[in-house]
Amino acid sequence: xxxxxxxxxxxxxxxxxxxxxxxxxxxxxxxxxxxxxxxxxxxxxxxxxxxxxxxxxxxxxxxxxxxxxxxxxxxxxxxxxxxxxxxxxxxxxxxxxxxxxxxxxxxxxxxx
Amino acid sequence: xxxxxxxxxxxxxxxxxxxxxxxxxxxxxxxxxxxxxxxxxxxxxxxxxxxxxxxxxxxxxxxxxxxxxxxxxxxxxxxxxxxxxxxxxxxxxxxxxxxxxxxxxxxxxxxxxx
Numbered sequence: 001x002x003x004x005x006x007x008x009x010x011x012x013x014x015x016x017x018x019x020x021x022x023x024x025x026x027x028x029x030x031x032x033x034x035x036x037x038x039x040x041x042x043x044x045x046x047x048x049x050x051x052x053x054x055x056x057x058x059x060x061x062x063x064x065x066x067x068x069x070x071x072x073x074x075x076x077x078x079x080x081x082x083x084x085x086x087x088x089x090x091x092x093x094x095x096x097x098x099x100x101x102x103x104x105x106x107x108x109x110x111x112x
Numbered sequence: 113x114x115x116x117x118x119x120x121x122x123x124x125x126x127x128x129x130x131x132x133x134x135x136x137x138x139x140x141x142x143x144x145x146x147x148x149x150x151x152x153x154x155x156x157x158x159x160x161x162x163x164x165x166x167x168x169x170x171x172x173x174x175x176x177x178x179x180x181x182x183x184x185x186x187x188x189x190x191x192x193x194x195x196x197x198x199x200x201x202x203x204x205x206x207x208x209x210x211x212x213x214x215x216x217x218x219x220x221x222x223x224x225x226x
Contacts, residue, residue, distance in 0.1 A: 004154070031211035043116070044202070046214040089155070093211040098168050099145070100215065102154035 002026055004092045006103035013080050013110055020076045021106040023090030027071035032093040034100060035064055035075055039086040047075075047088075080110040114139065116205050116218035124224045130191040133221045137184050137205030141216070144186035145209060146178060149200045149220075158201075160209055161186050167209070190223075198225045 005024045013019050025033065035047040048057040053068040061078045077084055087107045091100040117136045125131050137144050146158040157170040161180035180186045184205075190197055200222050204215040 034215070036217075041219075043217040043219045046216070049212055049214055051212055091155075095211075099157045099160065099170070100155075101157070102147075104152065104154040 002092060002094055002097060002101045004090060004101050004103040006088075006090055006106050008106060009104070010107040011109070013108070015081060015110055015112050017080050017110075018076065018078045019080055019108065020074050021088055021108075023073045023075070023092075023103055025071050025073075025090075025092040025101075026094065027069060029094045029096055030068045030071075030092075031095045033066055033068075033073050034091040034093070035073070036089040036091065037086045038089055038105070044089060077108070080108070082110050082112060084108060085110045116203060116216050118201075118203055118218035118221050120221060121219065122222050122224075124226065125193050126226050127193055127195060129193050130189060131193060131223060133188045133201055133203075133223075135186045135188070135203035135205075135218055137186070137203075138216055141205035141207055142184055143206045143209035144180060144184065145204050145206075145215065146186070146188050147202045147204070148172075149202065150196075150198070155202065158188065162209060193225045195225050198223060 033050045036044040038044040050066040055066040063076045066073045087105040089105045091102045143162045145160040147155040159169045164180045175191045178188045200220045202220045204217045206213045
């Protein structure tokens, strides 16, 4: 059974704060790591698909890094805004599984 | 381009009944995968269909089944419902369901079993 863990479980920050979350996954048989943002009452929305060790992705104020040798990825949000409030999911694709295994998510709340 | 749609959005059933959920993928996408989310759990993979064939299945009992039609629309069926089947069911579509492809999710069907 593949284990994907995310921390922290939840986070409450003030507008303008920068924050980061962690996704840990098995370091063997890595194929890809996905990040999704899931706002309440909406569909999960893809942020990044990361495939190479040392890969870094950026979309506006959000960026992600990947370390496949040690089995973790960080998601950073610079200058958090209330519209960033959502649950952030990571999902690991192992070659043997041929499917995405999701973590339980980090719930971010940004207040004024 | 229209997104992934799921019907119905909400459903209330009683134990022992069966239910069918529907998912229409993005036009041109041939893969549809299904997930279950219960409180405190991450999205759990149910199964994936590509060109009307189930290619992969998660660790769920045989009461959970699905199918895909020639237009790539997919249905998921749960027979003999149990209280523990109360969950949000999401489907996602992509061209081929490969590791590097973005999965596009629908809004989900929330099932309540009484």
